Amino acid sequence: MKIKLKQIHRLQRAAGVVLGVLVVLLIADSAFLATAATPEGLVAPMLRLHLVLGASLCAVVAVFVAGHFVIHRRHRNARARKIGLVVAALAGLGCVAGLALWRDGGQARPLVLAHELAFVTAIAAYVLHRVRALATPALKVEWIGAGVALVMLGGIWAAQLWWPTSASEAPSPRAPFVPGLAQTRTVDGHLLGTEDLANPEYCAQCHTEIAARWESSAHRVSSLNDPFYAATLAVSQGHKTPDQIKFCGGCHDPLLLLTGRMDTHPKPEDPDADAGITCLACHAIVEAPGRLGNGSYVIAAPEHYPGYASDDPSERETSNRLIQSKPAKHIASFAPPHLRSSQICAGCHKAHIPPELNDHRWVPGQNDWDAWHDSGAGANSARTFYPPKAKRCQDCHMPRIPGDDPAARDGTVTDHGFPGANTALPFVQGDEQWQARNEAFLDGVVSVDVGAIEVGVPGAEPLRVMAPGASLALPPGAPVTLDLSVRNRRSGHLFPGGISDLREAWLELTLTDEHGEVLAASGWLDPRGKLDPDAHRWNTTLLDAKGEPLTVHEVEDTYVVLTSRRIMLGASDVVRVSFTAPNRAARLSVRVLHRKFPRDYVEFVLGEDAPRMPITPLATTQIAFEPGPTIAAAPGPDAGDRLRALGIAYLLRGDTTLARVAASAAAERLPADPGPQLDLARAALADGALADAEAHVRAADGLAPGHPTAAWLLARIRAASGDHAAALAALEVALAVFPNDRELLVMKGESLFRLERDAEAAAALTAVLAIDPEHLGAHALLTRIYTDSGDQDAAERHQRAWDRHRPRSEDSVVTERARREDPALDRRANLQYVLPLAPVPEGWTRATRPSLEP
Incomplete structure (x- = not known):
């Protein structure tokens, strides 16, 4: 037994020596890894060394602790014995955490913390163990080991500072990059x-x-x-x-x-x-x-x-571990x-078509960036309708x-799935989860409301009902005009956004009687799945040099944009619909629908047998009609928001008379909201009624003092009356809230120019170009300012920019030709057109929502 104890004692002592060496090496290695901020130089080899030393340490710790326990398990110093057990437990925990990190690849941060904390605490507990175990604790060996570790650390850092960059880290020569027409x-x-x-x-x-x-x-x-x-x-x-x-x-x-x-x-x-x-x-x-x-x-x-x-898997693994550490x-x-x-x-997500591509002129392209910048989501504009x-x-x-x-x-x-409105790509990819996410993303983007109804009265003015309820009586055979208000509620730019010439967002209307028979409709699909050409669309129409619509996104042939009917966040569009009142009970169902690509384009890409692309309902409403005399009931007290949205739609449509009627009704029902008063001021300004506009601005400012939109409108009133000093004072109020509002900055530049403060005007207009390098008004006024000041180079630079971005007179020749030859295009280009409901042709169907797995 004594011989066996001697052997254990000898083994334990040898293990202790090896353990001491490993601890010293690991302290130096760990201290270097902890203080090296970047992974270059010796960090990678020192990390590999750390793994080898750590694995060796765990093996030696097991031998040392086993022998030490056998020899000293009955030692009379109970406190030192207990602390020793704690040291062993902490070292074991550190080893287990280290092995787990090795298997995990070093990704689990809790394991890293457990590994580091266990060994740091084990070293501190070991010192306490030694202090309790010796009558006169000298710790000479430990101090020597700490000194050696410190010297080694200094040596490693000296080598790190002088370590040469390897040839593999030096950049390799490349051919020049020729970006062509890309700005990259x-x-x-x-x-x-x-x-x-x-x-x-x-x-x-x-x-x-x-x-x-x-x-x-x-x-x-x-x-x-x-x-x-x-x-x-x-x-x-x-x-x-x-x-x-x-x-x-x-x-x-x-x-x-x-x-x-x-x-x-x-x-x-x-x-x-x-x-x-x-x-x-x-x-x-x-x-x-x-x-x-x-x-x-x-x-x-x-x-x-x-x-x-590296081709060496172990080096690639070390690289991954370096990222974690x-x-x-x-x-x-x-x-x-x-x-x-x-x-x-x-x-x-901003694009333009340069003249070098279309051989004509600069044409704006898809531009969600500027639309977002000027929207309520961008929070850079005093001109939005809602805060x-x-x-x-x-x-x-x-x-x-x-x-x-x-x-x-x-x-x-x-989420790197980038949810958006593209439901066609996931459909053709067969990815139902992706498609479902994009369908859900579109939910609630817009809303639709029956804003007003006009009923023809023989020999008198039409009877107008605003913000009607869920049902309304109509005299059979009477001509009816219905105004639908469609509002962009969640799209943080224009609706629809993106490549809008390949988008189909449209209005579907279906008038049915009480038995479900379809009396009239609009926005249905023909047997091929092609949209009714007379349907009301929200999209963009591009024309080539001959005035032909571009149907497969041939941006290189774009000559002019015929129309781009889309809705800014918070704003509304109005669609006027006409039909004859039925002689029986009926219901009008309204849906705003969306699909990524028109049917013609899908067949161009995938062939005539291509499946139909998904169609997503975005908003719905309905109203019931009964035969009988129409009663002109006033809108309810809770109709303020509906009326305001309708008034905004009229305003943007250019119908200031109806805009004032709707905004006035909204103001009565929203007495604490400055919005309707501001809408009335906008309408009055559009009509040139400056006194009325100022009265409404003052009313809005009384409800919300210092309102930036009110300040902008007041600046417009003052500038229109020639008082540019007062206009500047009002603009500063708005610019204090929205310093990046490009139109306010242009107004500031114009007023400063009128006051002959050219240097300040140039500074304001330069700020505009930092936001929008293509702003025509800024380039035009800077051309005048630099021409007057004699800076010919600057004047010519801005003249060239203005000339590059300006519309051309020949564009109108092409658009007029397109409108003459295609009545559907003519209607799309006319903001005031009325959409008639008509009987549904044979074989035409309503759009259906795609079937998705739950």
Whole structure:
């Protein structure tokens, strides 16, 4: 037995020596890893050494603790013995946590904290154990070990500071980047490598949930893996050069563009033609995009951690562990502050068609950025109808959702599924969950209301009923005009947004009798699924040089925009509908419907046998009619909001008479709300009734002193009467709240110019161009100011900008020709047209909601 104890004692002592060496090495190694802020130099090898030393330590700890326990388990110093057990337990916990981290890849932050805290506490407990175990605690060996560890740490840091940059970390030479008509730029002006933008699988190793959402997103299917984009691009490629087609690449094909593979026309079968907008296409953008759009972002090859692209799996694993242990550089590289600003979206969600593409002139394109900027969601404008509720683009299109991810905050991550209005892509991809998310996203975007009804009375003025109830009596055979108010409630820009020439948002009306027989309708689908050409639409119509509508998004052939009927957030549109009162009880059902693509375009892309794209109901209402004399009842006391929305719609339609009637009725029912008074002031201003306008502005200011919209309107009144000093004083009130309101800044520049304060006027107008580089009014007035001051270079610069962006007189020739030749186009271009209900042609059907799995 004594011989056995001697052997155990000898083994325990040897283990103690090895353990001491390992502890000293690990202290130096851990201290270096803890103090190194970035992963360069010796950090990667020291991390690998940490894993080897840690594993060795765990093995030696087991031997040492076992032997030490056998020898000293009956030691008379009970307190030291108990502390020793605590040391052993803490060391064991640290080892278990370390092994778990090794298996986990170092991702679990609680395990990291447990591992670090266990060993730090174990060392402190060990010192206490030694103090309690010795009568005269010298701790000489421990002090020597601490000194050696400190010297080693200094040596490691000296080597780190002098460690040369490896050849693999030096940037490789690239060919110059030629962006063509895209506004995209690289930091050094050279092409990127495929590895700089591809490899979403690398990101998915840690950000699994985020990557899964991205897989079901329009960003993932933005390139030639989108059959709609591929078909439209093929049309453009048929008659445009690769440099011109790069206009599309900055946003749809960043990987192909930035690696030089759009120097020739790409094809769907090409490598990486299905890459889409990869993780790094956004996360490698190094500054917020400019305000020009068309892919106006600056991108750089990302700074990866050592070993990222190594062929050695152990080096790649070390690279991943470095990200977990030294995340600061990773966060700085891939999650800079500008990714959280709305301006990051401006690079691609604002576009224009340059004359170099359409061989004609500059034409505005899809532009959700400026529309958001001027809306209540952008909170940059005094001109909105309702008080602003600031929202970034990300608040709607990247909402926070529950997630267990390294990037999670409070148990949530940003949704990289980018919910939006595109229901066609998920449908053709067969992704029912994605489709359902986008359907849900559209719910409640707009509302529809029966705002007013006019009933013809023989020999007298029509009888008008505003904000009618759920039912109304109509004299059989009487002509009826019904005003529907459609309000944008949640779309933070225009409704519909995006590529609105390929959108179909329309009004469906169905008049049925009590037996369900359809008496008249509008907005139904023909047997092919094509929308009634006379339906009321909210979208954009583009024309080519011959006045023919462009139906497959041939932006390169866009000559002029015929009409763009859309609704700003908080605003309303009015649709006038006419029919003859039925001779029996009837019901009018109204729906606002939306589908991503018109049927003609779907057949162009997918063939005549293509399935019908999903149609989403956005808003519904109905009203019942009974035969009998109409009673002109006054709107109820709770009709104020309905009446105000109707008045706004009339105002934007240009009907100031009805706008005043509706706004006055709204003001009676909303006596504490300044909004109706401001609407009345706008209508009076449109009519040139300055005194009336000022009276309403004063009334609004009495309800809400210092209201910025009232100040803007007062400035307009003062400027219209020639008092520019007073106009400036009013503008300063509004600009104090909305300093980035471009139209207020233009008004300020105009008044300053009238007062011959040219330098101040130029400063205000320059601020406008920082917000909107294409603002015609700002360029025109700056041209005059710099011409008068003798700065010919500046004057010519702004003259060229004005001339580039201004409309052309020949455009009206094309639009008039289109309107003459197509009555449906003529109606769309006429804000005042009345939509007649008519019998439904045989074979036509109402739209149905797509079937979705629960």
